[in-house]
Amino acid sequence: MFEICGHSVPNFLPTLSIRILLQLPVSAQLKASGSSLHLILQQLLTSSTKNMGVKSFINELETKISPGRLFKALITESPEIVPKFNKPIKSIEIVEGHGFGVGCIFLTHFNEGLPFKYVKHRIDEIDTQNYVCKYTLIEGDVLGDKLEKICHELRLEASADGGCVLKSKAELHAKAGVELDDEEIKAGKEQALNVYKACEEYLAANPHVCA
Template identity: 50%
Template sequence: MGVTTYNQEFTTTVAPARMFKAFILDSHNLMPKLMPQSIKSIEFIEGDGGVGSIKKTTFHEGTLFLVGSHFKYLKHKIDALDAENCSCKYSLIEGDVLGDKLESISYEVKFESTDGGSVCKMTSHYHTKGDFELKEEDIKDGKDKAMGMYKIVEEYLLANPNVYCEAKCAC
């Protein structure tokens, strides 16, 4: 088994705490509402959202998930969660998105403050089966999907400035 690592960054004018709450902490409620044509449901099948929890995302049959791929479901396990610092680690542990070449994918996500917004720094570790070597073009579709989901959440938060905003939040 080999491991291939890729980094990507997304910037936004939305505060890090709001992005973290929407994109990470409440994604199981928000994503099916924002993408009902693609996501049928997201539910915790183990745990309540804390470390060790397993979340299953089910896609509508016959629909394309954002850009171009037919998937039925996937499962993520939450490996680490630090809401105070807007960071988490989770792993894609099961689902047809892994195909026959990937064992799992682990992600590290951190939202950091910038002048007038935040930057999301994401590191993805692709754990391959056997001696398969993953190239960046092999994961372009997944990176495009991540960016598409990020933009959908960003647009929703910009259109709804009081959503996921607490009194202490610099909204």
């Protein structure tokens, strides 16, 4: 709690409340006196504004599949492998850049009869030695009229038994004025986990793939 003019103020305040506090005369006095409280309020405002319209989910999966094979199947060899275990996907192709390097854009087409036709992803960061990839969904009807983009992060951590622990995070960035539905977030989380499990099953049944 903070003390402002004898009143207790909680650490977290709604964005509007922080803006009002910063506009009060007492705020100017605090700033002029070099008080750290004014700086704290500004930081809270920046943080709360930055996080508005962004929701995320995290998945974790322990698997017997080695991180090298799984990374190939999900990332570097995905155009060949993913359509084999993820039935809604018709094809994946690189449309900008060479290989799965930073800045490359790959286009995913969905099979007919589905509500979505395509999506485009951009590789933002990739580390093939440590099995880390960050990529962003930048275009496609999946975004609809609610989302600007979806930022993904995939990490594969080797296990002592030769398998790995898959850790993924997705950040959904809503368009201005849009509030994302928690049920939709939950559905996206489950769908992503099902894709990882399908990949695991496919690689387990086909040990020569991505070996």
